[in-house]
Amino acid sequence: MKRLYYVTGTLDSVQNISRDLDVTGIDEGRMHVLGKDSGPVIRAQLHATTIWEDTEIMHAGFLGALFGALGGFIIGSALVAMEPWGQQLALSVVVFSTLFCMCFGAWLGGIYGISSRNHHLQPYWKDVEDGNYLVMVDADTEVQARRVERMMEQRHREAREVGHEDGFSPFN
Structure with a gap:
């Protein structure tokens, strides 16, 4: 998946972009809008970003789970190997601690x-x-991404492309 980033100054521009994306074949679930205040974005019936998209909760939670599992495995293995209470602990201790x-x-x-x-x-x-809106558009294929870029260049010169990510994933 490729994510395209555009910045525009008005909510009217964002609404027009949303309509044109729909005409281009990109459904509204593929566009996310980040504004200083999400209230106007929601009232305009646009897909505002959520806490999952605004913050590092997915990325940090995933890393926390990964390192926690590794630490739990090491702790559980150490407990089984050391026999801290004078008797052999079951391997279920490793599973539970992990x-x-x-x-x-x-x-x-x-x-x-x-x-x-x-x-x-x-x-x-x-x-x-500064009061602008960040419009993020997710494209599944390179062809779809080129369609979005072409549409934005032709119809929305007020929005400037500020970046893109190839292979976007919230986990990295």
Whole structure:
């Protein structure tokens, strides 16, 4: 998947982009809009970004779960190997400690992530804070991405392309 980023100054422009994307064959679920205040975006019946897209909750939660599982596996393995209470512990201790630490890590990562801005959007926050709107369009194929770029160049010169990501994923 490829994600295209555009910045425009007015909500009317965003609404026109949404209509033109629909005509081009890109449904509204493929366009996300980030504004300083999401209220006007929602009232305009546009697809405003969610907390999952604005913050690092997915990325940090995933990393927290990954490192938590690794730590839990090491702790569980150490407990089984050391026999801390003088008797052999079952391998289920490894499974339990891995699952517990994975969940705990995901929780901690989520807490950190919800308080951090999405690193994918970092270059565009200044424009958003200045009152502009960031329009993100997800294209499944290169052909679809070229259609979007062509439509934006022809019909929406007021919106400037500020970037794109190939192979976009919230987990990286």
